[in-house]
Amino acid sequence: xxxxxxxxxxxxxxxxxxxxxxxxxxxxxxxxxxxxxxxxxxxxxxxxxxxxxxxxxxxxxxxxxxxxxxxxxxxxxxxxxxxxxxxxxxxxxxxxxxxxxxxxxxxxxxxxx
Numbered sequence: 001x002x003x004x005x006x007x008x009x010x011x012x013x014x015x016x017x018x019x020x021x022x023x024x025x026x027x028x029x030x031x032x033x034x035x036x037x038x039x040x041x042x043x044x045x046x047x048x049x050x051x052x053x054x055x056x057x058x059x060x061x062x063x064x065x066x067x068x069x070x071x072x073x074x075x076x077x078x079x080x081x082x083x084x085x086x087x088x089x090x091x092x093x094x095x096x097x098x099x100x101x102x103x104x105x106x107x108x109x110x111x112x113x
Contacts, residue, residue: 002100009104013111025053032059041110042067043103050075050085060090066113068106071096 003019010017018039020031028049035042042065046056050069060067067090074097075082088094093109095102 002103005100006103006107009107013107015107015111017107025049025055028053029055029059032056032063032065035065036063039065041065041113043070043106043110044068044087044091045070045072045103046087050087051082052086054086057086057090060087066110067091068109069094069096070102070106072099072102073097 006017006019020028022028022031028046032042032044042060042063044056044060044067046053046069049056050071067087069085069087069091071094075085077097085094092113093106095105095109098105
């Protein structure tokens with residue numbers, strides 16, 4: 001699955017990765033805040049929270065950790081309301097519409113920084 005793909009890519013890059021998934025906005029904010037001082041980068045697929053969550057934006061801005069926004073599909077090719085991303089303002093890059101490969105691209109991008 002996706003976690004195994006990311007772990008394999010991280011091994012090739014000499015990187016260490018950890019994972020967090022939640023359907024709860026506050027838990028995602030907590031995970032971002034808990035990354036402060038521990039992580040050199042964040043890869044985030046905020047799903048529907050992309051278009052609604054100022055809290056995720058503020059958390060990403062507060063920790064100042066380089067973040068990459070990833071979307072499996074291309075939100076811009078979907079409904080009009082999906083064209084707005086609040087988190088994008090706190091991210092160094094956005095990768096969208098590249099399927100699961102987008103996560104690997106994000107990892108390579110962060111490792112190259």
